[in-house]
Amino acid sequence: MSAEATPTIYKGLAGVVVDTTAVSKVVPETNSLTYRGYAVQELAASCSFEQVAYLLWYGELPSDGQLAQFTQRERASRRLDRSAQAVLARTPDTCHPMDVVRTMISYLGTEDPDEDATDPAKLMAKAQRMFAILPTIVAADMRRRRGLDPIEPHHGLGYAENFLTMCFGEVPDPVIVRAFEKSMILYAEHSFNASTFSARVVTSTGSDMYSAVTAAIGALKGSLHGGANEAVMYDMIEIDTPDRARGWLTEKLDAKAKVMGFGHRVYKNGDSRVPTMYDALVDVSQHVGQDKWLKIYHELEDEMVSRTGIRPNLDFPTGPAYHLMGFDIGAFTPIFVMSRITGWTAHIMEQAASNALIRPLSAYNGPQQRSVPA
């Protein structure tokens, strides 16, 4: 029997380039991230989330007239119809909120079926429908878990202010609104991360956009990806006081456990988005008058970097920032979905427009061929 040559295995597809994309560019060597050519730091400093969503979908920043039309459409599409409200009400409030978001996107797909999964205008309409409606779902789910009735979308308010009002009953201070909006811009897009790649795999089979987004939500939920923003906050709550942070970290590292909010598959010298989100965390901490989480942040970062050289990723500052803004921890990753829906759907449209079925190979390492016993 001739021994087969063992093929090279790219475990986790690490380092493998599988396709081109014009949506965003991550350059770890220069710590740079651009959306359609614009540095994410500049977008976070001077754009609204609606402008960035438009950029990701259409490839250019909108003119005033284009933005007005775009936001008008978004504001008109925020409401959940009665049957979708009923589906939401029937999901158990004991499940993770990401399960609710996943289920609701899947349900919205049943209301909006399309045989042709490649028509660009239809794909764009579906993307913008999910973008407009997700905040209503996330806010309503968070409130019902608090025993509160949902708050209807407010058509006079922009995306961020409307979402925050649907969560908390009033427009918060501009410091909070701006910090939240920055987080949305930073979370919007990041090339072929696991959830985006999942969406592209589903799209590559000719399946529909809701199916692709449902798969992406499932991938984002995991704690090695989007779920890390929640895990970071649970860890900080467990640590509780800054003086306990270094001991806690030592125990984790000695146990060979992964420390949530640190490390990245692509960035090995720090995440390009962290400085902007860190500044937003400082702004929120100062506004709320609570610096405990910031102190724990510093202790963990110092100890982790000096012991391992591994730096924080975006989920590290976002976790405590969302906590200080008043969100329940279970809503953190659903909020990430509200943002990443823009990047996911931009990639789905790109995949659909230039498709090849995504189907890698595997190297078999199970038993040799054998006969079924008689």
Ligand SMILES: CC(=O)SCCNC(=O)CCNC(=O)[C@H](O)C(C)(C)COP(=O)(O)OP(=O)(O)OC[C@H]1O[C@@H](n2cnc3c(N)ncnc32)[C@H](O)[C@@H]1OP(=O)(O)O
């Ligand atoms: C928005 C986002 O999705 S950002 C990512 C959010 N995820 C997290 O914060 C979860 C914690 N981080 C991790 O688990 C990892 O850093 C990942 C999954 C993000 C990236 O992992 P990979 O690229 O596969 O790196 P890999 O696991 O090979 O790590 C290389 C080495 O660094 C270590 N390492 C990497 N991240 C961490 C961490 N957070 N804590 C402890 N050790 C770590 C690994 O144990 C490994 O050590 P070894 O060579 O001694 O085995």
Ligand SMILES: O=C([O-])CC(=O)C(=O)O
């Ligand atoms: O790029 C990745 O692998 C994970 C990430 O930071 C993101 O999706 O924002």
